[in-house]
Amino acid sequence: MISADRSTEERPSWLLRPPVHLAIIMDGNGRWAKKRFLPRVAGHRQGAQSVRRTVSACRAWGIRYLTLYAFSWENWKRSRPEVDALMALLEDYLDGEEALMKEKAIRFRTIGNRSRLPLSVAKRIEAVEASTREGKAMDLILALSYSGREEILAAVRRFAEDVKRGVAQPDILSEEAFDGYLDTAGIPPPDLLIRTSGEHRISNFLLWQIAYTELFFDPVLWPDFGEENLKRALMDYQERQRRFGAEGESHSGDHGREAGTV
Secondary structure: OOOOOOOHHHOOOOOOOOOOEEEEEOOOHHHHHHHOOOOHHHHHHHHHHHHHHHHHHHHHOOOOEEEEEEEEHHHHHOOHHHHHHHHHHHHHHHHHHHHHHHHOOEEEEEEOOHHHOOHHHHHHHHHHHHHOOOOOOEEEEEEEEEOHHHHHHHHHHHHHHHHHHOOOOHHHOOHHHHHOOOOOOOOOOOOEEEEOOOOOOOOOOOOOOOOOOEEEEOOOOHHHOOHHHHHHHHHHHHOOOEOOOOOOOEOOOOOOHHHOOO
């Protein structure tokens, strides 16, 4: 569960410049289970515990937005029993964490295409989104049934429909305006993206949003990811100079798309 006694007052002294927005590709549940001769669902259950630890730490350490890649559009290709188990785990997570999310002022949100989600899951998501809407301390964003390419295509379709209705003009479309058609409208782009399990790829995640995001790859499998892993990534991040394609140093909280291009 999200720790009930943590607050941003516990931000550690070493964390001088926390990212405003942290995104994580949670990878390695299946391999974690395989190494222990367990069914894949056991890895997913243990991975849910890592989610709880990570949400708690991020809330305590003052990270304003946390986006977790929970279930990709491509994951629908997995076996029916595994998909069913993942959907059940999601419902269990929401049932167990909703009250503490409200207590800790965490707003729960999702991005992605909900059309294939089971009705019970979709309704539960809507209920938790509604009940936590007033949370101001942190936004917890789960990417569910998500595809970065499909998000961009859907945004283009929405923009084209606005052009057709006469409420938008294609010749004045800017990057900032296009942001408003994405699932992440109103959310700043990630400052830091962590991927676990040692893989070095993006896997169709937040393709538009991570243009200037710092990347950190951790070899640990997601079920073993804990506060020390998160600390290592954050310490590495705050030592970097973010340039956004321009010369000179930019601070970690600056989302300076206007700074220039490579």
